Amino acid sequence: MSKVTSIQTDQSAALADALYRHAARSKRWGFIFALWTAVLWGAWYVPGTALWYEFPYSAIPADDRALRLTAVAVMTFVHAVAVFLFLLVWNGVLGKVSDFGRTFVRFRRISKWYALASICGGPIAIFGSYMAMGFVGPVFAAVTSLFYPVFGAVIARLWYHEKITTYAAIGMSLIILGGVAIYGPELFGQDTGVKEHAWLGYLGGLMSAVGWGAEGAVAARAMDVSDPDTGIQCRFTFEIMFWGLLILPVLSFTGLPVFRLISDTLADGRAMLWIVLASVCHAFCYTSFYKSFGLIGVGRGEAIGNLYAVFALLFIAAFTLEFPPVYFIIGLVLAVGGSFVMFREPADAITTLRDAQSEGGAA
Amino acid sequence: MKIHQKGFLLQQLSNSDRIWDVELVKRLLGYYGLTGLYWENNTRVTLDELTAAGLIKSVDRKLVDLGGRTQLIFEYQLTPFGRERMIDTGLLQEVSP
Structure with a gap:
């Protein structure tokens, strides 16, 4: 009788161990994907910034606001097309193009x-x-973008009851504080007094934080019933359609040189090289971003993704040999500390990411 | 056109009270004409995502010997929220294979 009990105990211990390892594996992959998001997003800043130093963008005067915004629209469109092509290869290799x-x-x-x-x-x-x-100013833009996980987590919480645990909230706060410690001191030195229409800049900062935060929550709504790899390709297909069929034709209609900018970009080898490099970073950054949502949730995925602030400075330092200031260390410690707080969350706590499973509980 | 894979899994679960993942994997691979360990694991990851999102839940689990290796398998059931989400996305209205 005691032998039977012993075998049963062994079996239940083996099952408990297998369940723990299963949950831990899901959590680990979720965090690995989110970390890749941060690394590739940080890497994206190098070709993304270098593009402005190549023709036709280098020839645009800094004070020509309309032409610069047109250039942004054109480079985002060409970039989105390149991302789409990389994702087509990715899904082709994975066998998911049909899906x-x-x-x-x-x-x-x-x-x-x-x-x-x-x-x-x-x-x-x-x-x-x-x-x-x-x-x-660019530093203000960087700091405001760092707050996007807050909007993402709040929207996911209110919309479909995603669990925001104490670990997640503390970790998210530390990562944001880390980002602010990295970029904040420079913000005080930024000359904002002479800027006209500064409210447009503040509005823009809010738009970037709300936009990126909402993107995660909205995309996760679709990923409830669809695959993240195919979802990200849907997302970029629509982005190409918005820029290519709506925004660029409207800009072109107002007399701005949209088509000349596109043809000049495509004809310039160096500009295209930077776009291809930026696109490959962005394609797999976004793929990792979306894949992390299903495993660890929108709030955690976006907060770990926020470590891009650290990686961006490290990549720029590696390529320009301009090393970040000393207070970067404070930001780094806070951001890495926040990531560890999140990662320490018990794996079984995030096997289900939402509080409600009853009808009407989550919408 | 066939339904997408995640939709297929949800439809299978909506037609039964509960199904083991081994059976779901077999049905999916058969329906789409797929073979191999990659697709088996891919389907299991999809089931993990559906569980994390609260659309399905595991109601039983056990260790079994599959092809000489011990594997953890789960029995799944559609949740009321999963059914609600299927109605939202038109998956319950479509004809199941």
Whole structure:
């Protein structure tokens, strides 16, 4: 009798151990994907910034606001097309191109959410970020963007009851504080007094934080019933359509040289090299971003993704040999500390990411 | 056109009270004409995502010997929230395979 009990105990211990390892593996992969988001997002800043130093963008006067905004629209469009091509290769290798088509055609019920996510993350967030850069300053734009996980977590909480645990809230706060410690001191030295229409910059900063935060929550709504790899390709397909069929034709109609900028970009080898490098970073950054949502939730995925602030400075330092100031260390410690707080959260606490499972509980 | 894979899994679960993942994997691979460990694992990850999102829940689990290796398998059931989400996204109205 005691032998039977012993075998049963061994079996239940083995089952408990297997369940723990299963939950830990899901959590670990969720954090690995979110960390890749941060690394690739940080890396993206190098080609993304270098592009401005190549023709035709280098020839645009700094005070020609309309032409600079047109340039942003053109480079975002060409960039989105390149990201789409990389994702096509990615899904081709994974064998998911057919599933992309099956998801994309369900516009009224499913892929409309990816269309909305592309508006939040594209025209709203990117345009807002450039407004913040142009009307207040680049550091202000960087700092305001750091708050996007707060908006993402709040929207996910209110909309479909995603669990925001104490670990997640503390970790998120530390990562944001870390980002502010990195960029904040420079903000005080930024000359904002002479800027005209500064309110447009503040509005832009808010648009970037809300836009990127909302993108995660909206995309996760579609990923409830669809695959993240095919979802991200839907999102970029819609982004190409918004810029290519709506925004660029409207800009062109107002007399801005949209088509000349596109042809000059495509004809310039160095500009295209930077766009290709930026696109490959962005394609896999976004893929990792979306894949992390399903495993650890929108709030955690976006907060770990926020470590891009650290990686961006490290990559720029590696390529320009301009090393970040000493207070970077404080920001680094806070951001890394916040990540560890999040990672210490018990794996079984995030096997289900939402509080409610009853009808009407989560919508 | 066939339904997408996550939709297929939800539809299978909506037609039964509960199904083991081994059976779900078999049905999915058969329906889409897929073979191999990659697709088996890919389907299990999809089931993990559906569980994390609260659309399905595991109601039983056990360790079994599959092809010479011990594997943890789960029995899944559609949750009321999952059914609600299927109605939202039109998956319950479509004809199941």
